[in-house]
Amino acid sequence: MDTVRTLAIIKPDAVRAGNAGKVLSMIEGSGLALEAVRMFRLTKETAGEFYAVHRGKSFYGELLDFMSSGPCIALVLSGENAITRWRDLMGATNPASAAEGTIRKLYGTNVQFNACHGSDAPETARAEVAFFFSGAELPKS
């Protein structure tokens, strides 16, 4: 199995609540490799571009307000099956349905304020990593 990369984001709710360190610790404990990290605050425009796939959905406007409400931390994780492994560690989108011990179960509040993001497929992972990290910050895989 090949090593792949995925994009993770510790969302503004988790940073604001002081849970970023705990999430990083869970990542380190999971065996996924941490390749790159950046902390920044998105604008509504940049958040809208990142979440363009959800444009037109009922929650899109609120999602942009949320994602631009404070600093977040974007990370590039890698390993065998990293995309699925990170999504498993995050848990279901809605924390109420997320499995025990997952990040969203532990630190999410509701389907919107759910603590973290993860790419959902190889193509989106490549595009999302490139969205936040330049070639100068991360060598080509």
Ligand code: ADP
């Ligand atoms: P995931 O983050 O698990 O890949 P989606 O791609 O479906 O989930 O949604 C992107 C983000 O939009 C979610 O993580 C969450 O913050 C927000 N979101 C999704 N569904 C809803 C909803 N029904 N109401 C409010 N916010 C939502």
Ligand code: MG
């Ligand atoms: Mg998604």
